[in-house]
Amino acid sequence: MDSASSNPSSDVKLVNGANGAVLEDVPHVTDWLPDLPTYANPLKHNPAYVAVKQYFVDEDAMVAKDIVVTLKTPGEGIHFRRAGPREQIYFKADEVRACIVTCGGLCPGLNTVIREIVCGLWTQYGVRDILGIEAGYKGFYSRNTRPLNPKVVNDIHKRGGTILGTSRGGSDINKIVSSIVDRGINQVYIIGGDGTQKGVNAIYEEIRKRGVKVAVAGIPKTIDNDIAVIDKSFGFDSAVEEAQRAIDAAHTEAESAENGVGLVKLMGRYTGYIAMYATLASRDVDCCLIPEVPFYLEGKGGLYSFVEKRLRENGHLVLVVAEGAGQELMAQSFKETGGLDASGNKLLMDVGQWLCSKLKDHFTEKKEIINLKYIDPTYMIRAIRSNASDNVYCTLLAHSAIHGAMAGYTGFTVGPVNNRHAYIPIHRVTEKQRHVNITDRMWARLLSSTNQPDFLKYDKVMDAKRKKEAASTPAESPPASIGTVGGEHTATPENGIPRGVGLSGVTENLG
Numbered sequence: 001m002d003s004a005s006s007n008p009s010s011d012v013k014l015v016n017g018a019n020g021a022v023l024e025d026v027p028h029v030t031d032w033l034p035d036l037p038t039y040a041n042p043l044k045h046n047p048a049y050v051a052v053k054q055y056f057v058d059e060d061a062m063v064a065k066d067i068v069v070t071l072k073t074p075g076e077g078i079h080f081r082r083a084g085p086r087e088q089i090y091f092k093a094d095e096v097r098a099c100i101v102t103c104g105g106l107c108p109g110l111n112t113v114i115r116e117i118v119c120g121l122w123t124q125y126g127v128r129d130i131l132g133i134e135a136g137y138k139g140f141y142s143r144n145t146r147p148l149n150p151k152v153v154n155d156i157h158k159r160g161g162t163i164l165g166t167s168r169g170g171s172d173i174n175k176i177v178s179s180i181v182d183r184g185i186n187q188v189y190i191i192g193g194d195g196t197q198k199g200v201n202a203i204y205e206e207i208r209k210r211g212v213k214v215a216v217a218g219i220p221k222t223i224d225n226d227i228a229v230i231d232k233s234f235g236f237d238s239a240v241e242e243a244q245r246a247i248d249a250a251h252t253e254a255e256s257a258e259n260g261v262g263l264v265k266l267m268g269r270y271t272g273y274i275a276m277y278a279t280l281a282s283r284d285v286d287c288c289l290i291p292e293v294p295f296y297l298e299g300k301g302g303l304y305s306f307v308e309k310r311l312r313e314n315g316h317l318v319l320v321v322a323e324g325a326g327q328e329l330m331a332q333s334f335k336e337t338g339g340l341d342a343s344g345n346k347l348l349m350d351v352g353q354w355l356c357s358k359l360k361d362h363f364t365e366k367k368e369i370i371n372l373k374y375i376d377p378t379y380m381i382r383a384i385r386s387n388a389s390d391n392v393y394c395t396l397l398a399h400s401a402i403h404g405a406m407a408g409y410t411g412f413t414v415g416p417v418n419n420r421h422a423y424i425p426i427h428r429v430t431e432k433q434r435h436v437n438i439t440d441r442m443w444a445r446l447l448s449s450t451n452q453p454d455f456l457k458y459d460k461v462m463d464a465k466r467k468k469e470a471a472s473t474p475a476e477s478p479p480a481s482i483g484t485v486g487g488e489h490t491a492t493p494e495n496g497i498p499r500g501v502g503l504s505g506v507t508e509n510l511g
């Protein structure tokens with residue numbers, strides 16, 4: 001690294017290195033307390049780790065954000081600080097009072113992360129004062145804390161949910177930080193999704209304003225896999241695996257009935273990752289509907305004609321729908337949209353129930369019988385314990401977080417970037433959501449395995465439908481316009497549902 005510069009307009013810490021490499025760094029407690037003493041990392045004498053070659057991470061080790069390079073530009077571009085233990089740390093074991101909180105929706109693996117933060121702090125750093133904050137952010141100021149130690153958390157990784165409880169809303173940053181300071185907490189581990197990580201940033205900023213020595217670490221959580229930059233969120237693999245059971249059941253039911261249709265709804269508020277991966281893994285799915293690909297029912301290339309064709313050809317079919325799919329279409333039918341949850345997330349209308357009644361009505365009108373079985377396993381999937389690979393992943397996340405906090409880093413989120421754990425500036429994971437890129441190979445693989453319609457004529461079909469409706473009813477107000485850019489879908493801010501977001505959103509790294 002040859003020069004350091006901070007970007008005052010965005011508060012991003014940038015360090016320029018050789019060959020055009022840029023380190024996008026995370027904050028450190030010495031940014032506002034420059035004279036803090038350092039201590040030798042006790043891992044140096046830990047019998048389990050003493051034999052590890054190069055156990056400590058070099059101060060200037062970085063992880064490249066993009067690893068596909070060209071001969072002309074190797075090494076260029078954004079990098080993040082590599083996660084892991086540092087030789088020098090900024091907290092002595094008996095000085096640490098750590099706390100852990102889980103926020104937002106459930107996700108398989110939450111208990112594993114809690115367990116491994118507790119056990120990692122205890123066994124690797126000798127920390128003995130660890131508190132659980134109950135019921136999410138609001139627990140900081142509405143509940144008593146709960147002492148945590150390896151015995152208390154010993155077998156919690158075998159259970160779904162979170163032993164600490166969770167909640168949405170109630171993130172009063174001033175009250176949270178006052179509670180942290182008043183309780184003498186100096187390490188805060190916050191496990192949660194995009195909303196939670198915005199809270200992590202706000203808490204870090206308030207702590208910095210107050211000038212106290214507190215490290216705040218975010219551990220990204222979401223079953224939807226909609227967090228940008230990181231390779232994959234924990235619990236996602238477990239969810240995809242569990243979704244197979246629902247798809248298998250739908251397939252068995254559909255196959256065994258005359259004109260059998262199995263419909264499975266899977267989670268995915270703004271993105272169809274679970275639906276896409278569950279479909280790819282199962283191979284029994286005939287059509288997968290995701291929020292990134294707006295679909296339509298009637299006419300050529302629509303869902304009805306596809307279902308009719310598959311029933312004619314195979315006698316049965318299986319549909320998978322992500323919960324965030326078709327929201328715009330439903331809003332048109334119902335002439336309304338849902339409200340907001342306590343965190344400000346849009347409440348979705350039930351696309352599964354709606355599709356059921358639409359399909360039934362359509363075939364009744366055609367005087368044809370279908371045997372439709374609807375399976376909604378969403379909360380059953382979210383509430384399971386994490387599988388083996390997620391358990392290992394959760395352990396690495398927890399360890400990366402504690403190494404970072406002990407080394408004095410703060411206001412960061414942790415996660416694998418191209419298979420190497422890194423300390424990621426929070427704005428990177430909150431400013432953009434990750435979406436299925438429908439121009440990427442993975443979606444093409446799905447289309448080629450299901451042979452489902454691509455619904456690319458969505459805009460044309462919907463415009464025609466709107467014009468037809470407008471001609472038959474006197475217009476009260478002009479219909480909401482649907483933007484088309486070079487045949488691509490654009491977002492409709494009126495209902496907050498991103499359309500065709502995969503075309504411009506955060507892209508996949510998969511080949």
Ligand SMILES: Nc1ncnc2c1ncn2[C@@H]1O[C@H](COP(=O)(O)OP(=O)(O)O)[C@@H](O)[C@H]1O
Nearest residue numbers: 104105168169171192193194195196198199343
């Ligand atoms: N912009 C924000 N600033 C501070 N806290 C936030 C922000 N957005 C959401 N939160 C808080 O984060 C917590 C979890 O948010 P939520 O959106 O429900 O789940 P997730 O973090 O899993 O996306 C809630 O307590 C919510 O109030």
Ligand SMILES: O=P(O)(O)OC[C@H]1O[C@](O)(COP(=O)(O)O)[C@@H](O)[C@@H]1O
Nearest residue numbers: 104105193221222223224267268269
């Ligand atoms: O009913 P709840 O608890 O609000 O959760 C429903 C939502 O939670 C999710 O699992 C995502 O939650 P997060 O934003 O907390 O990651 C969505 O898939 C789903 O829409």
Ligand SMILES: [Mg+2]
Nearest residue numbers: 193194195222
């Ligand atoms: Mg979220």
